[in-house]
Amino acid sequence: MPPRRQPQRQTQVAASYLDPEVIAKRRRRHLDELERSNYAEPSASLAGIEEDEDAPAGRSVKGKARQFVISDKREWPGMPKKKSSHSVRTAVLYKKNLEKLIDESGIANYPPEAPTYLSAVASPPREPPRLICSVCGYWGKYKCRKCAMPYCDLNCEGVHNETRCERRVM
Amino acid sequence: MKSSTVIILDNGASTIKAGVVGVHNTDPRVITNAIVRSKGDKGTYIGHELDKCRDFSSLHYRLPFEKGYLTDWDAEKAIWDGLFSHEVLAVNTAESSLLITEPYFNLPNIQDVYDQFVFEEYDFQSYYRCAPAIQTWLLAASLIPYGKLYARPGLPAPDCMLVVDSGFSFTHVVPILNGEIVWNAVKRIDVGGKLLTNQLKELASFRQWNMMDETHIVNNIKEKCCYVSTDFTQDMETSHLNPRSNSIVQEYILPDFSLNRPGRIRRRDEPLEGQAQVMYMNNERFTVPEIMFRPDDIGLEQSGIASTVAQSVALLPEDLQGMFWAHIGLIGGNAKFPGFRERLESELRALAPVDCEPAIYSSKDPILESYRSGVAFAKKHAFTQQAVTRAEYLEIGSNASRRKFRDWKPASVDASKEPEQASRKGPTRPQRGTRDNSPPPARKTSKDKGKGRATTRR
Numbered sequence: 238m239p240p241r242r243q244p245q246r247q248t249q250v251a252a253s254y255l256d257p258e259v260i261a262k263r264r265r266r267h268l269d270e271l272e273r274s275n276y277a278e279p280s281a282s283l284a285g286i287e288e289d290e291d292a293p294a295g296r297s298v299k300g301k302a303r304q305f306v307i308s309d310k311r312e313w314p315g316m317p318k319k320k321s322s323h324s325v326r327t328a329v330l331y332k333k334n335l336e337k338l339i340d341e342s343g344i345a346n347y348p349p350e351a352p353t354y355l356s357a358v359a360s361p362p363r364e365p366p367r368l369i370c371s372v373c374g375y376w377g378k379y380k381c382r383k384c385a386m387p388y389c390d391l392n393c394e395g396v397h398n399e400t401r402c403e404r405r406v407m
Numbered sequence: 408m409k410s411s412t413v414i415i416l417d418n419g420a421s422t423i424k425a426g427v428v429g430v431h432n433t434d435p436r437v438i439t440n441a442i443v444r445s446k447g448d449k450g451t452y453i454g455h456e457l458d459k460c461r462d463f464s465s466l467h468y469r470l471p472f473e474k475g476y477l478t479d480w481d482a483e484k485a486i487w488d489g490l491f492s493h494e495v496l497a498v499n500t501a502e503s504s505l506l507i508t509e510p511y512f513n514l515p516n517i518q519d520v521y522d523q524f525v526f527e528e529y530d531f532q533s534y535y536r537c538a539p540a541i542q543t544w545l546l547a548a549s550l551i552p553y554g555k556l557y558a559r560p561g562l563p564a565p566d567c568m569l570v571v572d573s574g575f576s577f578t579h580v581v582p583i584l585n586g587e588i589v590w591n592a593v594k595r596i597d598v599g600g601k602l603l604t605n606q607l608k609e610l611a612s613f614r615q616w617n618m619m620d621e622t623h624i625v626n627n628i629k630e631k632c633c634y635v636s637t638d639f640t641q642d643m644e645t646s647h648l649n650p651r652s653n654s655i656v657q658e659y660i661l662p663d664f665s666l667n668r669p670g671r672i673r674r675r676d677e678p679l680e681g682q683a684q685v686m687y688m689n690n691e692r693f694t695v696p697e698i699m700f701r702p703d704d705i706g707l708e709q710s711g712i713a714s715t716v717a718q719s720v721a722l723l724p725e726d727l728q729g730m731f732w733a734h735i736g737l738i739g740g741n742a743k744f745p746g747f748r749e750r751l752e753s754e755l756r757a758l759a760p761v762d763c764e765p766a767i768y769s770s771k772d773p774i775l776e777s778y779r780s781g782v783a784f785a786k787k788h789a790f791t792q793q794a795v796t797r798a799e800y801l802e803i804g805s806n807a808s809r810r811k812f813r814d815w816k817p818a819s820v821d822a823s824k825e826p827e828q829a830s831r832k833g834p835t836r837p838q839r840g841t842r843d844n845s846p847p848p849a850r851k852t853s854k855d856k857g858k859g860r861a862t863t864r865r
């Protein structure tokens with residue numbers, strides 16, 4: 238197995254005005270958004286929907302049961318009505334998000350050689366990243382000095398400045 | 408235990424593939440693993456009921472899975488209740504056995520809840536839980552080798568096999584040796600069909616029409632228009648010169664649900680009706696699936712599929728690595744992108760040692776492979792042997808499945824087991840049953856229709 242290396246990020250020309258930490262944080266936030274079930278901007282307005290499963294991590298119920306249990310609301314032909322066991326009831330009423338479940342699973346404390354969800358993640362790429370224009374999708378030759386998003390020409394730079402700049406960092 | 412009804416439930420994060428052995432041997436029922444709310448008709452559709460929906464604009468999804476793991480049991484119960492009822496499978500779970508898939512590296516605390524639902528809620532007689540690469544040596548026999556003739560209906564499946572399972576939530580590289588997953592060499596890339604659809608939604612909304620609420624429509628566009636480029640640099644140039652007219656660009660006519668007209672690709676020279684809305688699919692066609700091969704294109708610092716395969720193989724016994732290179736199987740919905748296999752093959756050629764020829768096996772129905780191999784497994788004696796019975800569960804609870812379902816967990820954590828090393832013994836026939844763990848399949852089989860509810864952005 239080749240040694241894991243951090244990818245060699247090319248240091249781009251001009252120093253960003255933005256702290257790399259901030260850029261990294263925005264990038265992570267964007268990646269989280271891409272995992273959402275109902276990813277809309279700005280965050281989903283869910284008029285009357287049962288439950289916002291897209292609520293940000295950490296919002297997990299603390300001992301507070303769901304108010305609306307959808308699996309109780311339906312009767313299906315051929316399914317006997319039954320009283321659920323305590324464990325099943327608990328699972329239905331108290332939802333925990335994945336972050337919390339990972340935390341509670343204890344896999345972080347497994348011996349280092351034991352494979353887990355946490356260790357299975359693919360290692361960082363070895364090639365340098367490619368710059369792709371965030372406006373039109375062609376190769377991005379330049380990076381915005383304010384927010385580090387790439388763009389390809391003056392035209393796309395203009396669109397970027399008007400619409401996207403600083404909203405997010407790729 | 409006498410023979411009873413056996414239910415196979417490939418419980419994917421996007422779709423459930425389910426059926427009864429003997430009834431649905433090749434073609435399972437495929438239902439959406441979600442509770443869907445249509446803003447158009449104000450209806451709420453649970454799992455299979457989505458068939459009844461007629462207005463697919465602005466659907467809101469409640470998915471039981473989060474990043475590939477089952478976290479919303481209320482939603483899942485509602486969907487499973489419907490699935491077992493007379494409306495779909497019409498089975499009496501208390502008189503049935505179950506084979507269910509779970510994600511690779513499923514968390515132990517989540518696994519306990521699977522046990523609770525299976526035995527306490529549905530009263531199954533017995534069950535077996537494992538990853539989708541189930542009985543992969545059986546599966547291997549069903550995959551179609553590409554460009555090689557040594558594949559073999561009837562021949563035993565290879566002892567070494569490397570499955571690339573690219574689904575809705577993520578992509579896994581899963582080596583299997585003598586029928587068992589080699590867990591310490593399993594690798595995950597956090598790119599799946601869900602992320603790709605969201606990325607396309609974002610690009611389309613920024614560049615053309617606001618589609619942020621149109622997951623369903625955009626997913627259809629992705630399935631119809633996107634492909635994996637086999638020459639990214641060239642395709643970039645081709646699509647760049649004239650973005651409205653080149654050999655790549657397609658025009659997708661957005662659906663109009665009020666007229667009951669599904670979306671589709673505009674044919675050459677086809678006249679457009681007055682209010683038809685068209686979305687240009689140009690570099691979006693290939694830059695979106697490209698993320699599977701270059702996750703860093705969106706800032707995700709993980710290797711792409713090909714180098715992840717190489718990373719995984721490097722962790723396997725050296726004398727067997729050539730065998731793994733030679734038996735790479737593709738499952739999961741993303742394998743349906745045109746060009747996926749060709750691209751992977753050409754990248755793997757560059758990465759494999761000179762004396763190894765990577766050979767890729769693919770399937771016409773990569774989404775159904777896991778279900779079908781489940782059916783094959785369920786017919787084997789090993790299934791009955793390795794399943795946990797209700798009696799065992801009632802006696803010792805989830806310890807029963809911890810003992811019987813061997814998965815990724817190390818023995819030191821699970822006191823009831825002997826430590827197991829990634830054993831490597833020569834090419835022996837697989838002797839024991841399967842045990843794995845695993846993730847969900849990928850895309851939706853969805854009908855499309857929908858109001859081109861689109862607002863122009865720029």
Ligand SMILES: [Zn+2]
Nearest residue numbers: 370373389393
């Ligand atoms: Zn540009």
Ligand SMILES: [Zn+2]
Nearest residue numbers: 381384402403
């Ligand atoms: Zn900017």
